[in-house]
Amino acid sequence: MILSIANQKGGVAKTTTAINLAAGLSLEGYKVLLIDADPQTNATQVFIHPDHEISQDRSLYQVMMNFAPISNVILETPFPNLHVVPSHIRLSSVDLELAQALDNRSERLKKALDPVRDRYDYIVIDNPPSLGLITINSFTASDKLIIPVSTAFFALSGLVQLQETIGMVKQAQLNPNLEIMGVVCTFSDRTLVSSDVERKLREHFGGLVFQTTIPKNITLEEAHSNHTHIFAYSPTSAGANAYKSLVREVIQR
Amino acid sequence: MILSIANQKGGVAKTTTAINLAAGLSLEGYKVLLIDADPQTNATQVFIHPDHEISQDRSLYQVMMNFAPISNVILETPFPNLHVVPSHIRLSSVDLELAQALDNRSERLKKALDPVRDRYDYIVIDNPPSLGLITINSFTASDKLIIPVSTAFFALSGLVQLQETIGMVKQAQLNPNLEIMGVVCTFSDRTLVSSDVERKLREHFGGLVFQTTIPKNITLEEAHSNHTHIFAYSPTSAGANAYKSLVREVIQR
Numbered sequence: 001m002i003l004s005i006a007n008q009k010g011g012v013a014k015t016t017t018a019i020n021l022a023a024g025l026s027l028e029g030y031k032v033l034l035i036d037a038d039p040q041t042n043a044t045q046v047f048i049h050p051d052h053e054i055s056q057d058r059s060l061y062q063v064m065m066n067f068a069p070i071s072n073v074i075l076e077t078p079f080p081n082l083h084v085v086p087s088h089i090r091l092s093s094v095d096l097e098l099a100q101a102l103d104n105r106s107e108r109l110k111k112a113l114d115p116v117r118d119r120y121d122y123i124v125i126d127n128p129p130s131l132g133l134i135t136i137n138s139f140t141a142s143d144k145l146i147i148p149v150s151t152a153f154f155a156l157s158g159l160v161q162l163q164e165t166i167g168m169v170k171q172a173q174l175n176p177n178l179e180i181m182g183v184v185c186t187f188s189d190r191t192l193v194s195s196d197v198e199r200k201l202r203e204h205f206g207g208l209v210f211q212t213t214i215p216k217n218i219t220l221e222e223a224h225s226n227h228t229h230i231f232a233y234s235p236t237s238a239g240a241n242a243y244k245s246l247v248r249e250v251i252q253r
Numbered sequence: 254m255i256l257s258i259a260n261q262k263g264g265v266a267k268t269t270t271a272i273n274l275a276a277g278l279s280l281e282g283y284k285v286l287l288i289d290a291d292p293q294t295n296a297t298q299v300f301i302h303p304d305h306e307i308s309q310d311r312s313l314y315q316v317m318m319n320f321a322p323i324s325n326v327i328l329e330t331p332f333p334n335l336h337v338v339p340s341h342i343r344l345s346s347v348d349l350e351l352a353q354a355l356d357n358r359s360e361r362l363k364k365a366l367d368p369v370r371d372r373y374d375y376i377v378i379d380n381p382p383s384l385g386l387i388t389i390n391s392f393t394a395s396d397k398l399i400i401p402v403s404t405a406f407f408a409l410s411g412l413v414q415l416q417e418t419i420g421m422v423k424q425a426q427l428n429p430n431l432e433i434m435g436v437v438c439t440f441s442d443r444t445l446v447s448s449d450v451e452r453k454l455r456e457h458f459g460g461l462v463f464q465t466t467i468p469k470n471i472t473l474e475e476a477h478s479n480h481t482h483i484f485a486y487s488p489t490s491a492g493a494n495a496y497k498s499l500v501r502e503v504i505q506r
């Protein structure tokens with residue numbers, strides 16, 4: 001199963017969800033590949049030690065631009081069952097660099113994943129905060145999408161755009177079977193704005209919204225700066241419990 | 254003075270800073286134009302009533318794609334001295350749509366602003382969370398940049414990329430005089446991670462970091478869902494005081 005974590009709204013916990021979902025699934029015994037498709041390299045920074053500088057040739061950039069086999073850039077992490085494909089800054093120019101390409105630019109990631117997809121139970125893709133060519137590649141390669149939505153006013157309007165983009169990928173026959181696995185509320189707290197947005201989300205998306213909501217919890221932030229996931233950093237925290245419950249819902253869907 | 258609010262990291266309060274800086278400057282008696290260059294249209298949603306649907310022909314999209322005069326799309330707001338150029342979803346395909354353009358695609362916004370820049374004391378541009386063609390256009394058109402940085406672990410690494418992009422715009426002679434006016438710490442609170450990041454920022458950027466830091470403050474969120482800026486929504490809140498102090502520092506620089 002190939003899962004994309006996507007939302008063009010910035011800072012809604014796409015990377016935090018991708019990291020902790022991938023880690024949580026690997027702790028349940030599933031073989032997991034985490035792909036960092038965001039040129040900001042946030043997910044890469046958590047799993048790869050800062051002294052281990054990743055060159056563009058050893059990153060997703062090389063796969064997308066120069067058809068390098070993805071198995072050349074897959075790295076093991078300190079955690080069993082969890083591998084990672086690192087990102088690189090240069091990925092941010094893919095839209096411009098691939099503009100003149102003659103092949104179907106939207107299928108590059110899908111074609112790159114075909115040879116390795118049977119080695120993993122789950123492939124989790126972290127996406128940048130935009131709906132450009134990188135995200136279109138992820139949507140084309142994915143079976144399902146998980147959409148983190150922060151419980152804030154600006155969060156709701158972006159969902160219309162996101163649904164339009166998903167429709168476009170389906171209509172263009174890039175990936176007719178693409179569907180939303182679920183919407184997960186992040187940064188939820190007891191403020192009026194937060195519960196109001198959550199209520200609107202459940203009205204609008206119904207059963208697509210996961211039962212699990214992710215609370216604001218500083219340990220999630222601390223885990224990142226300690227270069228690890230929440231289950232290794234603080235296994236009994238509210239953040240760890242929430243992501244553990246999300247992992248269980250994902251396995252069931 | 255044309256000011257770009259930029260950082261490719263998502264959710265660091267670019268839009269919140271653009272809105273409240275533009276509003277604060279207009280309350281000081283300066284004539285201000287706020288340009289929403291983010292296809293998510295967050296800044297547009299705050300100032301333009303939701304029932305007033307903006308078509309792509311009446312938005313920045315038309316200016317960037319079809320050379321429409323920007324004065325055709327400038328709208329007044331309920332606040333004196335504050336005008337706004339609305340964004341549109343279609344702006345998200347500018348990178349792909351302009352790939353084949355024969356002119357210098359990076360200068361479209363600069364050329365569009367030349368005829369109106371003398372009508373305003375400040376033009377404030379809100380940017381999307383990416384370093385694509387829209388942000389390059391903003392950098393080419395701007396005199397100075399303000400970089401909001403949230404006090405979180407992921408926030409620091411993006412700054413290297415941002416400085417590289419600024420260097421690129423200068424070297425390519427697109428805008429040799431472009432400079433960073435300042436870096437503003439946002440979402441600051443009393444956690445260890447927050448004060449640690451703030452210390453590292455001041456070490457790295459020195460005097461470029463504004464004295465003012467913006468605290469986490471729910472009234473900033475509430476102002477957005479009430480379609481207004483912080484000074485009209487809650488003038489004595491911590492959020493309003495912080496942005497008032499930032500406005501004063503900006504006027505002095």
Ligand SMILES: Nc1ncnc2c1ncn2[C@@H]1O[C@H](COP(=O)(O)OP(=O)(O)OP(=O)(O)O)[C@@H](O)[C@H]1O
Nearest residue numbers: 010011012013014015016129215216217221263405
């Ligand atoms: N539930 C939470 N509680 C507290 N902090 C969180 C939570 N989830 C994420 N964070 C922090 O909030 C910030 C934004 O999260 P993250 O970087 O995962 O979002 P993103 O959607 O991937 O951002 P971008 O759009 O830039 O890719 C990060 O600093 C992260 O550590």
Ligand SMILES: Nc1ncnc2c1ncn2[C@@H]1O[C@H](COP(=O)(O)OP(=O)(O)OP(=O)(O)O)[C@@H](O)[C@H]1O
Nearest residue numbers: 010152263264265266267268269382468469470474
């Ligand atoms: N100081 C603050 N305290 C509390 N909430 C804030 C603060 N500043 C911004 N916010 C809220 O945090 C969210 C992110 O801020 P905002 O949308 O301005 O960031 P952005 O950088 O423009 O995001 P994007 O990368 O998607 O453009 C918004 O919901 C906003 O209302």
Ligand SMILES: [Mg+2]
Nearest residue numbers: 014015038042
């Ligand atoms: Mg991210």
Ligand SMILES: [Mg+2]
Nearest residue numbers: 267268291295
């Ligand atoms: Mg914004």
